[in-house]
Amino acid sequence: MKWHEKGILILVLYSVVMFFVELSLGGQNSLSGPRFFLWSERAVASILTLEMALRFWYHSPHTAKGTDRAYFESPEMVFDIVAVLPFWLGFVITNPEGLAVVRSMRVLRLLKFYRASPVAHIVMDSLISQRKKIRLVSAVVTITVLFAGVSMYHLEGPAHPETFGTMWGSVWWAVVTMTTVGYGDMSPTTFPGQCVAILIMITSIGIIGALISIVSSAFQAAGDAVK
Amino acid sequence: MKWHEKGILILVLYSVVMFFVELSLGGQNSLSGPRFFLWSERAVASILTLEMALRFWYHSPHTAKGTDRAYFESPEMVFDIVAVLPFWLGFVITNPEGLAVVRSMRVLRLLKFYRASPVAHIVMDSLISQRKKIRLVSAVVTITVLFAGVSMYHLEGPAHPETFGTMWGSVWWAVVTMTTVGYGDMSPTTFPGQCVAILIMITSIGIIGALISIVSSAFQAAGDAVK
Amino acid sequence: MKWHEKGILILVLYSVVMFFVELSLGGQNSLSGPRFFLWSERAVASILTLEMALRFWYHSPHTAKGTDRAYFESPEMVFDIVAVLPFWLGFVITNPEGLAVVRSMRVLRLLKFYRASPVAHIVMDSLISQRKKIRLVSAVVTITVLFAGVSMYHLEGPAHPETFGTMWGSVWWAVVTMTTVGYGDMSPTTFPGQCVAILIMITSIGIIGALISIVSSAFQAAGDAVK
Amino acid sequence: MKWHEKGILILVLYSVVMFFVELSLGGQNSLSGPRFFLWSERAVASILTLEMALRFWYHSPHTAKGTDRAYFESPEMVFDIVAVLPFWLGFVITNPEGLAVVRSMRVLRLLKFYRASPVAHIVMDSLISQRKKIRLVSAVVTITVLFAGVSMYHLEGPAHPETFGTMWGSVWWAVVTMTTVGYGDMSPTTFPGQCVAILIMITSIGIIGALISIVSSAFQAAGDAVK
Incomplete structure (x- = not known):
């Protein structure tokens, strides 16, 4: 695993830990409570979005080696999207239940650790083949x-x-x-x-x-x- | 799969969708509510009954190649009967609980899709062998x-x-x-x-x-x- | 399977059916209600006890071919005992809960059908080996x-x-x-x-x-x- | 299995039986109730601690054959510790819930029987390998x-x-x-x-x-x- 991939996983871990710290301080939504958590989340979500965009570009037909279809059909792509989609949906959704689900989905960023687990890859490949x-x-x-x-x-x-x-x-x-x-x-x-x-x-x-x-x-x- | 078999499956899907449309419109039984659903159901049930009759005749000893016992011992025959039996029972049963069960069994017409699934055939054959x-x-x-x-x-x-x-x-x-x-x-x-x-x-x-x-x-x- | 073994199984089935008939007539215990059920049960229990005694004697060292240890370590022997023990315990036990359990155990006579099932023998042997x-x-x-x-x-x-x-x-x-x-x-x-x-x-x-x-x-x- | 290992298992069984005798006599904690149970427990816990210390020393680098890493990575070591830790924790913990858990953990001394079961070893080794x-x-x-x-x-x-x-x-x-x-x-x-x-x-x-x-x-x- 390369150093930048490790960095992304550390970032994911940091953002989930921060989320629970915020929750334990009683923050019911990102706008109330200390401003730090809001900006921390915005920074993490931006970096993760940038990473996703880079990966999409890297595996797309724009590069010399042509489209990497394997990536676009893999669970990794789904987890990459799941990691950032809630953040952007948060700007569109306004009803409190939707916002609660979207906020909770931050925890699902941990699914990005899938990339680091060979066992998870084998299990997932077997599930896909079934x-x-x-x-x-x-x-x-x-x-x-x-x-x-x-x-x-x-x-x-x-x-x-x-x-x-x-x-x-x-x-x-x-x-x-x-x-x-x-x-x-x-x-x-x-x-x-x-x-x-x-x-x-x-x-x-x-x-x-x-x-x-x-x-x-x-x-x-x-x-x-x-x- | 032949075109007429596909047609039957589309008909089954149509009748189940219509059933849920009718339910969402608040129809508690086929006689109240818009007449359309009543006649739609009667038409579908008639076609399915005709199809079952034709299949029975086709596999029966009346044809040149003799009785096809495989069909008469298969789950397919059971699903063919399940798809139309409730409709005809609806004319005989009068107590509300019976009618409710009979009406709900329309959903089980989806079991006819068994015919289109090779995996389901293997699983069912294995269950029968056990x-x-x-x-x-x-x-x-x-x-x-x-x-x-x-x-x-x-x-x-x-x-x-x-x-x-x-x-x-x-x-x-x-x-x-x-x-x-x-x-x-x-x-x-x-x-x-x-x-x-x-x-x-x-x-x-x-x-x-x-x-x-x-x-x-x-x-x-x-x-x-x-x- | 020999004819007398079939006879015993029919007797077992008869006694369980009679038990449910008696229950559906509202008989809370064997002494109230029609005398027929009491004497029917006594007859069946006596025959089953006799059968068990004969089987014990047949497999015991009294016979020429020596003790059949296989029988005395088999689930069959347990089921033979379970089929008649409750009847005899019924004369000793006096508290109502105990009598209720003893009476209900008549249903367990159906376990005698184990003798007629080759699949059950294989499953049980495998369980014993584990x-x-x-x-x-x-x-x-x-x-x-x-x-x-x-x-x-x-x-x-x-x-x-x-x-x-x-x-x-x-x-x-x-x-x-x-x-x-x-x-x-x-x-x-x-x-x-x-x-x-x-x-x-x-x-x-x-x-x-x-x-x-x-x-x-x-x-x-x-x-x-x-x- | 050597005689001293059998002795330890008998001691474990004794201490658990004594625990249930004490409980059935209504002893809510070790200090109330008959003094016998308190001193019995203290004696057993001391012997088990001594045994654990001897085993640690025996497998440690102090002996001629060097450290036995297998022991220090085995479930046996965990069970040896679990058997005595609660006793010593009982002197430190003062809140009633903690004491209740610590007292209940005496039952877990039965896990020491792991040492006597070859099947348990195979199962545990397989779990560790997975x-x-x-x-x-x-x-x-x-x-x-x-x-x-x-x-x-x-x-x-x-x-x-x-x-x-x-x-x-x-x-x-x-x-x-x-x-x-x-x-x-x-x-x-x-x-x-x-x-x-x-x-x-x-x-x-x-x-x-x-x-x-x-x-x-x-x-x-x-x-x-x-x-």
């Missing part, structure tokens, strides 16, 4: 969540208007159930609702098994390569 | 759920008449616990009830492991075939 | 549950005397948490309690992984043998 | 927990000041959710909070899959070596 399986699982998840959302909305909605009464509420319940988290903030109480819920739970064990199998293969690949 | 293992797991699940249902009904029923007081309530609790969802809408509070619950939880980890192993094998098979 | 691993996992579980029980009793007990206030309550919480069921009937609220809880949760993911690995190996073995 | 993968998973967990903590604090904090209102509360929620325990003591109720929660849940299934894969490899290694 994209057909991931697409299949996603399709099954989508169908199950849609079915769960629609059917629980119809079956449990009348009995629990404040929770299952909206489509989104039923979808939220479906995800909480299918990941086996099961908060219990909402649970079906009618007989047909519970029957459908049981079918969904059994399907979800299969889906989780599929996901574990995919991630497992990726880590197996990493194990073979590293040893 | 049917003996699946039968074994089902048997263990059945015994555990029955035991859980009966024993919790007896042990916790007196203390919680409104939840564990019915056999179905105890079975519902058993499934929620064994999938490790654990809503907390009901949980044992007596010492013997908690002892039995611990035994059931430990058994359920083993059962989940078995299911993950089966699904894992199926996805492993898909990985070997696709690469 | 007994050292199972012992290791049990040891880790025991240490974790004991540590969880003692520490949560001390840390959360003062804040929640009605739930974490007893050692058993804390152990119950530990098992509910470590199987990731998480009812939420009790959860730590103090900072040190939550820190210890996080350690226990992370340990439990490892333990579940170990259990899944063991069961997975057993099912893999079954897959290789059956195919 | 340290790069474990580091990768830890990094992903850290990023996800930090992101979850910060974003839920911002998104759900205003709506639930008593639960999501502190950073630690949000981190606690993140761990409870990511291990799929899901107590339901706190759950997001705003739309953006639920969206972020769904992303975190899906990530957590992947993380659990990675952990299961790592532990699975370790147990597979043990299976190959033991058989």
